[in-house]
Amino acid sequence: MKTLLKQIGILMFTFGFIGCATASGPAGTGTGENKLTDANIAAIVVGANQIDISAAKIALQKSSNSRVREFAQRMATDHQSVLDSAVQLVTRLGVTPKNNDLVHALSKQSAEHETKLKTLSGRAFDKAYIDHEVVYHEAVIEVVKNQLIPGAQNQELKDTLISVLPAFEAHLAHSKMVQAKV
Amino acid sequence: MILISWPAGRARKFSNFVLLLCTFLLGACATPPDLAENIERQPQVHEIEIKKFRFNPATLYIQRGDVVRWVNKDIVPHRLADSVQSKWQSQDMVPQDSFSQPIMMSTLYVCVLHPGMQANIVVREN
Structure with a gap:
């Protein structure tokens, strides 16, 4: 758990660092030099949802704990809805998601997590999955709240991020409930 | 003997009022209580x-x-x-x-x- 928290902590630092250091690209309409572009934000939203859907699918394959399975099913369904909604919006806005260092960091961390999950089974798997879900949602909420919402230039994109936040907060509360019983 | 003499328009208004009052009183007496409850309110x-x-x-x-x-x-x-x-x-x-x-x-x-x-x-x- 400590290693996991450390990893997420590093990732959080990376989020903050990149949020401050990324210069505006061609798709960005920000006035400052240190803003994420809407294209970067779209890529982060897409990536963050895909990562959680992917982990949920592993949990549905490997876990036999009903609470964990129920939670994983919820993550798969809700994050797919958010993903569909985000893709629909950026398509309509003509924004092409553009990966940046943050998306690469997220993908790398997710790949490592999934590799670890695949080696585990039973309660050890359930615990590793749900512990990660708790810190992952905490990290994503922080990023959405402090980086993506303030950074979004397009109002519709900003509104979508604002409307997504309660879903992630509900998921965090749900993950903690499951964590307490695994 | 004192004769009350009203203008024609005013007398017509008064008779309309009496007619309306009678209609209301008769209506209130004639409606059964259960029917009154039924027509009281539709589900909203x-x-x-x-x-x-x-x-x-x-x-x-x-x-x-x-x-x-x-x-x-x-x-x-x-x-x-x-x-x-x-x-x-x-x-x-x-x-x-x-x-x-x-x-x-x-x-x-x-x-x-x-x-x-x-x-x-x-x-x-x-």
Whole structure:
């Protein structure tokens, strides 16, 4: 758990660092030099949802704990809805998601997590999955709240991020409930 | 002998008023009490918006038999259920779906899919 928290902590630092250091690209309409572009934000939203859907699918394959399975099913369904909604919006806005260092960091961390999950089974798997879900949602909420919402230039994109936040907060509360019983 | 003499227009207004009063009194006497209750009130439809994982209003006051209609304005599905008597449950409500249910008694209801999402309906007796 400590290693996991450390990893997420590093990732959080990376989020903050990149949020401050990324210069505006061609798709960005920000006035400052240190803003994420809407294209970067779209890529982060897409990536963050895909990562959680992917982990949920592993949990549905490997876990036999009903609470964990129920939670994983919820993550798969809700994050797919958010993903569909985000893709629909950026398509309509003509924004092409553009990966940046943050998306690469997220993908790398997710790949490592999934590799670890695949080696585990039973309660050890359930615990590793749900512990990660708790810190992952905490990290994503922080990023959405402090980086993506303030950074979004397009109002519709900003509104979508604002409307997504309660879903992630509900998921965090749900993950903690499951964590307490695994 | 004192004769009261009113202008024609005023006399007509007075006779109309008397006629109206008689009609009202006769009507009140002739309507059976049970019929009076039946025509008193039709069930009303109340709407609850589901948005940002909250029910709005969080407490809805209705009269027995009114219909409550929920509309999902979130971007994820919700599924509602009466958590007091387990008498009703919705299907999964995808975004923009609605669900209607007549409510006969006060209840607490929840979203089955998202622990922590809950609200109240209070049935007023009067």
